Amino acid sequence: MAVTDLHSLDISTAIDKIFDGGEARGAVLSLIDETPSINVGQNVPLVMAGRAKGALVHEGGVKPDNGRQVTPKPFTTVKLVYSQRVTDEFMMWDRERQGDFVSRLVSDWTRKSLPRDIDTVVLHGLDPNTNTLDTNLSDYLTKTGSSIAVPATGSTAAAIDTDFATAVAALDGQDITGVAIAPTAAAKLATITEGYEKKYPGLGVFGLTGGTIAGKRAASTPEVAANGTELIIGDWSKLYLGFAGAADWKVIEYGNPDGGSYDLQNVNQVCIRMELKFGFRVLDPEAFAVVAGAES
Secondary structure, three states: OOHHHHHHOOOHHHHHOOOOOOOOOHHHHHHOOOOOEOOOOOOOOEEEOOOOOOOOOOOOOOOOOOOOOEEEOOOEEEEEEEEEEEEHHHHHOOHHHHHHHHHHHHHHHHHHHHHHHHHHHHHHOEEOOOOEEOOOOOOOOOOEOOEEEEEOOOOOHHHHHHHHHHHHHHOOOOOOOEEEEOHHHHHHHOOOEEOOEEOOOOEEOOEEOOOEEOOEEEEOOHHHHHHHEEEEEEOHHHEEEEEOOOOEEEEEOOOOOOOOOOOHHHHOEEEEEEEEEEEEEEOOOOOEEEEEOOOO
């Protein structure tokens, strides 16, 4: 069969599952309010500073400008790319077997990898494949200037609890909607008691056990802990994240598309690739507080 026939497969179901609450969604996708479709390159969020205050005007009075600054903030636009080399016997399989393999591969990428890779990129500006900083990213949550830095005073349960309170205080006047917390920090906070009651009943010895901390939405993945981060708290509606349509995928038969050791034809392989375009922006650098210690 022709390779192009494979492209009639619908992978939208696998993609949709990470947004419907039925799959492990990662910290970012669990805490933001929505994941809208965006037209990468054209959508530019307009950020309005502060709170508008209405003017009291009598009949015939002058109506003033409220003086609210409106600033355009373009998206940081990137792709997440997943590639898998397989033997070129794949091309000889019947359509049903090919479809089943691609469906399982895409499902694995979207369920196990994509949500946590989003955490790595959007929270820390790291390339998930190399775990190195992408210096071309203009914006991510833990970047200096994109959030309020709260240096960790220690790594004990008591120190993390104190720093948590400091972060809340630093967000005075902001709407706090949720917390992204490192698993180790969550496990330590779980040991704190007030009287005979746990101070954070949503936490257990293995970290986050429920969906809330101190009455706020909470999410935890190992990726939150990158660069010594213990927790990120704030108004997650101020993190704008959108996806540019459905994921694209293809079967590549020639060349060295993944920078491997050999040309595909030299080793009788084909490469199956999926790409997902997305854009994100921290709309207000005063909306988030990041508690972090020394780089882990």
